[in-house]
Amino acid sequence: MKAINTESLKNQVSSEEWNTRVDLAAAYRMVAHYGWDDLVFTHISARVPGPEHHFLINPYGMMFDEVTASSLVKVDIRGNKVMESDFDINPAGFIIHSAVHESREDAKCVMHLHTNAGIAVSTLKEGLQAYSQQSLFALSSLSYHDYEGVALNPDEKSRLVADLGSTMFMILRNHGLLTCGSSIAEAFTFMYLLQRSCEIQLQAQATGQEMLKIPDQILAGIQAQAKEVTKSAGGELAWPGILRKLNRTNPGFDV
Helix, strand or coil: CCCCCCCCCHHHCCHHHHHHHHHHHHHHHHHHHCCCCCCCCCEEEEECCCCCCCEEECCCCCCHHHCCCCCCEEECCCCCECCCCCCCCCHHHHHHHHHHHHHCCCCCEEEEECCHHHHHHHCCCCCCCCCCHHHHHHHCCEEEECCCCCCCCCCHHHHHHHHHCCCCEEEECCCEEEEEECCHHHHHHHHHHHHHHHHHHHHHHHCCCCCCCCCHHHHHCHHHHHHHHCCCCHHHHCHHHHHHHHHHHCCCCCC
16 A cells, blocks of 8 residues: 655745645535545646646545645646655646646636536536526536546547636536536636536426426626625635644644
């Protein structure tokens, strides 16, 4: 069994990078907390503050509830390690993440998951529908990308980027969910909303009863309403509470 290196990198990186590492490790552990992880096969990446265009991503083979700030792997835009690590990264995962990071300066964090509910909705021809309040936030900035097999082909990057456009939520057909955000907290909050939307839709559809769809005029105004509800703080509003929860239930992510 491969040992997990627990040596702290706190004194080897900038304070800005360390804070990013702590938040990203927290996001991994919260994904595990909600049962959204798929063993070791999905990813959350975050850009390291600074001009180098370096990124942090999970060590391939480590379970999400084991990830720590120091165990995250730092790579360049091509996925090459730029800081010594005992772990490698998943090449298929970084194809997707590097495509978004390269094309979207605002995408400081990219989260991609294979949840049961997300994959189920991704197989539906009509995709996500306006059946819940949660779905409106996702539908206000949602795109789709058709399945092309396991993401190992660099040529797919241009098509994924074109499909994503300027949206913050994406459903990868027959594959899963993706969100991006200006911060780790924002990308996580967006994924929470998208995942909940998929869960609610599937539970409602399972009743077999006639569905009530939210009117288009309400959907059209949701972006302004979203800013009001979160006091323009976006995903940052709940993030301090999430960190406190982790410190109570799964401490050790910040080492």
